[in-house]
Amino acid sequence: MKDKPIIRVEHLTTGYGHTVIMEDISFDVYKGEIFGILGGSGCGKSTVLKNMIGLTKPFSGRIWIDEEDIVLAEGKQKVGIWNRIGVMYQQSALFGSMSLLENIRLPLEEFTNLPLPIMNEIVMTKLKMVGLFPFAHLAPSELSGGMKKRAAIARAMAMDPEIVFLDEPSAGLDPITSVELDHLIIRLSRTLGVTFVIVTHELPSVFTMADRVIVLDKSKKGIIAEGKPKDLKEKSKDPFVRQFFNRIPQEDVSL
C-alpha cells in the first residue's frame, strides 16, 4: 500500500511573526495511510496542518502534494491543489442556516459547474457513505455531536479528494461516539483509498486508526518520534516518547 509519498514536507520552519514554532522538520505521508500528527497542547500541530493545506505559509521549506509545492503555489495552481484535498476543521463549522444537504453541497457549488440535480445526487452519496442519508434535510442544530462530525467529513469529501485533513476530529465527543468516528475514518480510508492526515491528542483514537504518526515537541521545536504508534509505545528508547504514549506523569520520566 505505502510505497509512494503523496505528501512530502521538507525542512519546514514555521511560526508566527518572529516566533519559531517548528524548526527544520521533514516527514512523508504515504498514499492510502492514516497519518497522525501528535504532540502536547500548543506544540504546533495545527500550525503545521495549516501550512500543509496552504492556508498559511511557513517561514521556509517545501510541502509537496504529489508533484506540486503548496508553499509556492498561488492562484489557479493553488485552487487546483485545493480541489484535490478535503479539510475538516476543529469546530466542524456547518452553517446553521443551511440544511445538511446544502452544507455538503457548498464545495461543489464553489468549485464545479455541475447542474443542481447532479450535485444533489453526489451529496446524497456522500451522506450515505457517512450514514446520514435519512437526515439530508435536517439543520445542523438538529444533529448530535457525532452526526455533525460525520457531516463535516462528508463535506470534506464532497469533491472526492485524494487527501483529507482532519483537525481534532474527536474533540468534544464522548468515548463511544469517538470510537464510531474512528471506525468510519478507517472504513473510508480502506474502501476508498483516501489518505487521511489527522491532528489529534486522543491516544485511543491514535492506537485504533493511525498507521503511522509523528510526535511534535514544543521545547525541541521538532519531531521527537515517527513510526507506528504501537512500536513507539513499546519500543521507543526516548523516555519522553514513552511517557507521551503511556501518559506517565512528567516526574516519572527521568527514572
Ligand SMILES: Nc1ncnc2c1ncn2[C@@H]1O[C@H](COP(=O)(O)OP(=O)(O)OP(=O)(O)O)[C@@H](O)[C@H]1O
Ligand atoms: N495566529 C497565531 N498567531 C500567533 N501565535 C499563534 C497563532 N496561532 C497559534 N499560535 C501559537 O502557536 C503555538 C502553536 O499553536 P497550535 O495551535 O499550532 O498548537 P497545537 O499543537 O495545534 O495546539 P492544541 O493541541 O492546543 O490545539 C501556540 O503557542 C499558539 O499560542
